[in-house]
Amino acid sequence: MTTPVKAQAAVTPQAFKSDYKPVWCPGCGDFSVLSSITKAFALLALQPENIAIVSGIGCSSRIPAYTTCYGFHGVHGRALPAATGLKLARPELTVVAAGGDGDGYSIGGNHFLHACRRNVDMTYVVMDNHVYGMTKGQPSPTTEPDWDSKLSPGGTGMRAFNPLVIALAAGANFIARGFAGDPNTTATLIAEAISAPGFSFVEVLSPCVTFRPEQREWKQMVRPAPVQSTDDPGRAARRLMTDDGMNVGVLYKGSRAAYRTAIAKAQRRPAELEEEFKI
Amino acid sequence: MASGETHGAGRPDAGGPGQGELRNSVSVAIAGSGGAGVMTAGNMLLEAAAQAGYYALMTRSSGPQIRGGEAAAMIRIATHPIDGTDDRYDLLIALDWMNINRFAAEIPLGPQSVLAGDPDQGEPPEVFVKTGARYTPVPFKAAAKKIPNGWPNMIAFGLVGALVGLAEDALVKTVQKSMKKGGDALAGSLAAVRAGIEAAAGISGVPRIGSPPPQSPRWLVTGNQAAGYGAIRGGVRFVAAYPITPATELLEWMAPALKKVGGALVQAEDELASINMILGASYGGVPALTATSGPGLSLMIESIGLGITAEVPIVIVDVMRVGPSTGIATKSEQSDVNIALYGMHGDAPHVVVAPNSVADCLMTTQWAVHLAETLQVPAIVLADQFFGQARAVVERPADVAFAGERRTATAGDEGYQRYALTESGVSPMAIPGTPGITYTADGLEHNERGTPSSQAADHIAQLEKRARKLALLDCGSHWADVEGEGDVAVITFGSCTGPVREAFARAAADGVRARLVSLRLLAPAQPARLAAALEGVRRVLVVEQNHTGQLYRFLRAEYDLPGEVSSFRRPGPLPMRPDEIHRQLIEWSRA
Incomplete structure (x- = not known):
């Protein structure tokens, strides 16, 4: 066995990237989100072995293996519970859950609600491109109701999901929106999210150039949020409900205490538990 | 054949004059509508039997109502360890008859049985009468009214205790133990118990339990508690679960217990979350478990497959109930064998174990943790409602040394491969926080390093690795x-x-x-x-x-x-x- 490697003082963003080539299409927004995540880790001077990236299934969910951190690439929609279990079992780790809009808001929608409510100290990065890319172009919960596709000709007729409003209503403690085309800002948002206590939610608009080429125009549509972030959920709700989904920045930062149930120090030996059974 | 009339395995002894014959096993049931306190009386009878040095087992039944409704406590007292119910009941006591007929199949009576009921609550239902059981009226309610702070269920407790031959001292001690506050309530209960004991003198034909066996260290425990304790002894320190009958009590026992020994239990939003939470915790290096029943197991199946492919050890306790679908949630059936063995898609080798007594719930669950951790594989414990919710006096289970023994990888192991094709099939697992050997646990098929792969050679090699772990198990x-x-x-x-x-x-x-x-x-x-x-x-x-x-x-x-x-x-x-x-x-x- 070799001796343990000494942790290095400063880790560059590049050091968080693995040599495994992403499966993403050229021009996919997820490349720059990967860069933003690794930049955020470097900004926070973290070490790869102390970070775990947890994901479900989808294009963006392939992200853990593209880093040199510990990764968990699980089943579709269950990134948040896996991340929750890991963080509660190992509170000293930095836990980041990552994935797409289908994984997080559709099949994993229930976990999204309860992760916001539970407010475990971890960060959730959603790369939202309003489409299922891996299965070649079906509407997701954030897709416009009239978006035509082979599976849902003429559109789903369902109203698009507003993840930020839902997150706020369900109790997320930190809510931000980023844009893949601006990786530096996104990196600072993710770093701030990781630093914030409780459940931090960063929605990153990440264009799908293959199935939603019109999303290239997002570059012209996004803007920094016109006002400072608020800690007032009422005010945040009004802003999130009325904006056009293109305001980028920290949009809400609350002060809820993070979820407390985590592995505690042992007070008793297991064998002492049998006292209650003795006759 | 006379087998239906014999109770227990041994030869019955003759009883004294005016008393029931001596048996090595006596079965009684106490029934009544919700609030009558039949479960309290049943539990106390179990405790009194334990106090008097006997083995005993109590199962319970109740109507579909969430609260209130009819209930029955079924207790078997024996001079030898018992892991099941007898063929029929020697005595059924009904504090009232409201819907008690629903228990007729569960509480089989025969011509040798005695049926005691409160005449002020009406006549016994036909379904019991036609068994030929001898009916004896006992005015529980009227008698209790005459005793300040006396309750019918305490009269029933005293009556049953005396009829089956438990020493008065054991009955009194049990009451004192359960009512530590003392005062008028205790005095009333003791008086009621004495009234019950006196009433017993007028009832004949109920067999009495033989002399207690030699003393030995014993527990009074449910299968669910034993399983929970076994899990902790095996090293489980993280539990995530969603409430479901009949597994909930296992979780309710574990929640405070885990806290004491340095663990945690999380109530998840659903079973999909529970199973993935424990996968996350175990991936982080902490042995983890969930408990559920058939419907929950169905929801967890996809992610158990993830545990198999990513080689993350987890334990799933399935306290089986009647299925399919919601089935009969409060009753036992061994019908999850198929799903436990064959539920997964793909070729998915894993461990399935089944405890075979209340006490064995401890060892088998502990063993399941050991197997899961050692083989880095999900293990399903097929417990069942009968054991899970039965409360029994059992011989203290022997200490077994099984503990989680997960092979972990060493920091900085250059060329570390998480899914290395070892001879045993088990490859050292890197635990997050360990530098130099980071990897991604993946449900995608992968190569030795853990990199996703769709190559035939990798798939076959990893399938064989995962099969080899189990094939080489020395159980x-x-x-x-x-x-x-x-x-x-x-x-x-x-x-x-x-x-x-x-x-x-x-x-x-x-x-x-x-x-x-x-x-x-x-x-x-x-x-x-x-x-x-x-x-x-x-x-x-x-x-x-x-x-x-x-x-x-x-x-x-x-x-x-x-x-x-x-x-x-x-x-x-x-x-x-x-x-x-x-x-x-x-x-x-x-x-």
Whole structure:
């Protein structure tokens, strides 16, 4: 066995990237989100072995293996519970859950609600491109109701999901929106999210150039949020409900205490538990 | 055949004049509508039996109402360890008759049985009368009214205790222990218990329990508690779960227990979350468990497959209930064999174990943790409602040394490969926080390093690695309880084991000798071990509590069983009774 490697003082963003080539299409927004995540880790001077990236299934969910951190690439929609279990079992780790809009808001929608409510100290990065890319172009919960596709000709007729409003209503403690085309800002948002206590939610608009080429125009549509972030959920709700989904920045930062149930120090030996059974 | 009338395995002794005959097992039931306190009285009878030095087992039944509604406490007191109910009840006490007829199948009576009821609450239902049981009116309510702070259920407790021959001292101590506050309430209860004891003098025909066996260290425990404790002894420190009958009590016991020993329990939003939370915790290096029942297991199946592929050890306790779908949530059935063994998509080797007594819930769950951790594989514990919710006086289970023994990787191991193709199939696992050996655990097929791969060679190599871990498992003698001799054998598992053992004891009295194989390890199958256990056997009977013979079919698929093989099966919700197995055994062995 070799001796343990000494942790290095400063880790560059590049050091968080693995040599495994992403499966993403050229021009996919997820490349720059990967860069933003690794930049955020470097900004926070973290070490790869102390970070775990947890994901479900989808294009963006392939992200853990593209880093040199510990990764968990699980089943579709269950990134948040896996991340929750890991963080509660190992509170000293930095836990980041990552994935797409289908994984997080559709099949994993229930976990999204309860992760916001539970407010475990971890960060959730959603790369939202309003489409299922891996299965070649079906509407997701954030897709416009009239978006035509082979599976849902003429559109789903369902109203698009507003993840930020839902997150706020369900109790997320930190809510931000980023844009893949601006990786530096996104990196600072993710770093701030990781630093914030409780459940931090960063929605990153990440264009799908293959199935939603019109999303290239997002570059012209996004803007920094016109006002400072608020800690007032009422005010945040009004802003999130009325904006056009293109305001980028920290949009809400609350002060809820993070979820407390985590592995505690042992007070008793297991064998002492049998006292209650003795006759 | 007289087998239906004998109670327990031994010969009944003669009783004294005016008293019921002495038996080595007496079964009683206390029933009444919600709020009548039958569960309190039942639990106290169990505790008094324990106090007096007997073995005992209590099961319970209640109507579909969330609160209130009819309830029955069914208690069997014995001079020897017992893991099941008897064929019929010697005594049924009804504090009232409201819907008590619903319990008729569950509380079988016969002409030898005594039926005691409150005449002010009406006549006993026809379904009980036609059993031929002798009815004795006892005015519980009116008698209790005369006692300040006296309650009918305490009169019933005193009455039953005295009828079955528990010492008054044991009854009084039990009351004192359960009402530590003392005062008027205690005085009233003690007076009520004495009134019950006095009323017993006027009732004849109830058998009394023989002398208590020599003292030994014993526990009063439910199967669910024993399983929870076994999990903790095995090293489990993280539990995530969603409430479901009949597994909830296991979780409710573990929540505070885990806190004490340095663990945590999280109530998840659903079973999909529970299973993935424990996968996350175990990936982080902390042995983890969830408990559920059939419907929850169905929801977890996809992610159990992830645990198999990503080689993340987890334990899933399935406290089986009557299925499919919601089925009968509060009753036992051994019908999750198929899903536990074959539920996963893909080729997904994993461990399935089944405890075969209340006490064995401890060892088997502890063993499951050990197997899961050692083999880095999900292990399913097929417990069942009967054991899970039964509360019993059991011999203190022997200490077993099983503990989580996960092979972990060393920091900075250059060239570390998480899924290295080792000879044993088990490859050291890197635990997050360890530098130099980071990897991604993946449900995608992968190569040795853990990198996703769709190459045929990688798929085949990893399938074989995962199969090899289980194929090379040395399960020692724990794979089954093998007992008895003879050229006929019964193969069973779980809660059928107790009734089969009793049937064997009775059959032995008829001169029929048989071998018992109670399987504890269902998967991986152990054909060589079973073949050795069945050496010289010419006929095999497979006994199980389900409709389609799930264990029988599994055995037919995985094992080369000797000679003629038959299946004896019956679904829930009624527990398997020794008599039905005994009759089957006699008919089958003579056919």
